[in-house]
Amino acid sequence: MKKLFLLSLFLTLFACVGSDTEFLPQTVSESKSKNLFIKEYQPTENKVTINQGECEIVEAFTTFKLNSKNDQTINKSFFAFSVRIKNLKTGEAGLALEDSDHSQFLDFYCDFCGGINNDNLVLYYDDISKRESLDSIKIGFKDGNKSEKVVYFVQKK
Numbered sequence: 001m002k003k004l005f006l007l008s009l010f011l012t013l014f015a016c017v018g019s020d021t022e023f024l025p026q027t028v029s030e031s032k033s034k035n036l037f038i039k040e041y042q043p044t045e046n047k048v049t050i051n052q053g054e055c056e057i058v059e060a061f062t063t064f065k066l067n068s069k070n071d072q073t074i075n076k077s078f079f080a081f082s083v084r085i086k087n088l089k090t091g092e093a094g095l096a097l098e099d100s101d102h103s104q105f106l107d108f109y110c111d112f113c114g115g116i117n118n119d120n121l122v123l124y125y126d127d128i129s130k131r132e133s134l135d136s137i138k139i140g141f142k143d144g145n146k147s148e149k150v151v152y153f154v155q156k157k
Contacts, residue, residue, distance in 0.1 A: 022066040024080055024117050026093075031063040031082075038062035038079060038131055041153035047088070048141040048149055050105045053096045054088040055141075060153045062131060079131050083121040083139070083153070094119025107140030107148065114139075 025031035028040060041060040048055050060083045067075045087096050095102070095116070106121065108114025114123045123137065135155050140148045 022068050024065050024082060024120070024122065025063050026082075026118055026120060027084060028059050028061050031061060034066065036064040036066070036074060038064065039134075040156045041081070041137065042156050043083075044152045044154070045149065048085075048151060049143040050085075050095060050141050051098060052144050053098070055085045055095070056088055057151070058084040058086050058093075060084070060137075062134065076128060078124060078126045079128065080117075080125065081123040081134070081137055081153070082117070084119070085121065105142045107142070109138055109140070 025034060025036055028037065031037040039062050041062075043057045043060060046057050048057065060081070062079055062081050064074050064076060064079050067073045084093065085095070086093055090096065102114075102116055102121070106114070108123055110123065113125070114121070116122065121139065123139075125131070125134075137153045138150055139153070140150045142148045
């Protein structure tokens, strides 16, 4: 019975995402090439510990996304702040599998606005008026001992 439920849930989620879903750009260059780029940000710290993993903050930026793969209109009803990280041990983008429970190791300082999109850390904003006045953003990174390092992301001038 449990397997049937999980299979139904998986099929429902797959049907909802579908092949027409457009995801956020993963890099500044991808965002710029699709004319979705808003602003770039510089972190106060370039290296952070997330659980046991040492990570480098590669880039941080605000971006729009397209409505869908079939509708290439820019969706201006929200925007996102995206942080691209690289695991220093593996050299790969994103969090290591053992660090992927972001609710334990990341503090976005907001309710239900932050998460992981593909390999990037993302904060979502539905108040579009904030996109021009958003000068700095903070994210807390916690190590395995729950010791937190707060990193501020300041808008590049």
